[in-house]
Amino acid sequence: MVTFFEASLETISVHHVGNQTQEEMYALSDQPLELKDELIPNLLMQYFLKPFEKANEVYHLMHSSGDLALNELHHFASQVFEDNSKFHEASQQIARHLYKVTNHPNIKGGELYVVYFKQVQIEGNPLDVIGIFKSENKETYLKVYPDQGGFQVDYEQDAININKLDKGVLIFNIEKENGYKVVVVDKTNGGQEAARYWKDEFLQLKIRNDSFNQTSNTLGIYKNFVTEKLDDEFEMSKADKIDLLNRSMKYFKEKETFDIEEFSNEVIGNEQAIESFKNFKNQYEQEFDSPIADNFIISENAVKKQARVYKSVLKLDKNFHIYIHGDKELIEKGFDDGRAMNYYKVYFKEEA
Structure with missing residues (x-):
């Protein structure tokens, strides 16, 4: 349903969102991330978008009051789709909103990535997309490298496995009046209450009745x-x-x-x-x-x-x-x- 063989990563901003119940704070970057290595955007595209290839459910953003304008993500996405220059500022507001709803003790803090893509396809339609992703689980990796006629082993802690996206959402620039087309990934949980916050409190979604x-x-x-x-x-x-x-x-x-x-x-x-x-x-x-x-x-x-x-x-x-x-x-x-x-x-x- 979601394909990205023609997609490009245009802009990415990275922030850190802690858990307020654990007295953790959030940290906002001053400007978008500068990607100097040509390989990094391709790795990030795989990390962010590949999990959505098997996503079948399409959602819409909504608000319990019935007034879509009160949905924070709809407001921020509309700002960015109308004026790309507001992207980084909107990413900071998204991070603050996520911190506000991170109020269950089992929710892990982590890095928040807000990304602007072009030409991501949903149901055969190439569109601009705002992607929001959170990495919560870190792993340790071994590195083996040649050294003086032999080999040495080193390691890197708190690294991210690019084959394991914890949480993510893609907001497609289409059907704005219905709450945009939205697909979501959530592969982590800390109990039912903690697991609900991504879809129900942060995004506020309703499934499309297709x-x-x-x-x-x-x-x-x-x-x-x-x-x-x-x-x-x-x-x-x-x-x-x-x-x-x-x-x-x-x-x-x-x-x-x-x-x-x-x-x-x-x-x-x-x-x-x-x-x-x-x-x-x-x-x-x-x-x-x-x-x-x-x-x-x-x-x-x-x-x-x-x-x-x-x-x-x-x-x-x-x-x-x-x-x-x-x-x-x-x-x-x-x-x-x-x-x-x-x-x-x-x-x-x-x-x-």
Whole structure:
């Protein structure tokens, strides 16, 4: 979704943001970073942008009041997109804003990089982009070098691994009135409260309600419905639940569009269960203020992502795992009175 083979790094400013609850301060640079080595910009491009190549979710900046002008990042980004000469000043304001919301004891301090890129593509559209990145975790590296006919070993502490971006966000100069197109990376956490501050407090994001999001949400809602809700209304074995999950995944893999009536009839089949699923879906939409259309184009990437968490494994005590991928009629559950234990009988033609 995000590519950068034609992109260029125009300007970068670096600051340090500590944790105010740990009595750490922030330190602002006086001017943008001067990149003298031609290799450094290429390394930085890899460090900053490569993690976004697999980002599928697109967000918009928002504000809880509904007034987008109150979102700090939207305000600073708009300033810079309108007048590039305000870039460094805006980067300082971004650092101050991040420090203001860094108020949980588990949040690590670190360097903040604010970068202006050109020609970064999202959904095939090359755009100017403001990137904001934070490095929190440092590593120690060994260096081996020739010395007097042999070799010496040295090390460097508190160095940054350019293959491990901790936190980052790209704000694309498009759809300003909706909160710009935004993609985000957050690979660090210090507990749920600490992890939330980047997306929810610093950026204040809402996910774009596109086909990826609609596909992902529908699969997630259905999975929760099968694993959590069905037991309240029906007596179902775990094998039956796995079958329902497998049938839903088969539907999403084979179809190009989702239709709730078609899905309900083909996958669920039972009228009472269908009504229960629709009510469950409506409750989700109301609780999270995230409407899902009854018809939408299925996102292949969202299906692949959800397939990783759709479990087709039947776990039996600590002795056996049965993987169920096909016809549930080929597996039978029973009870052995002599052993006072449950059992499964599995039918097959060939042993692989």
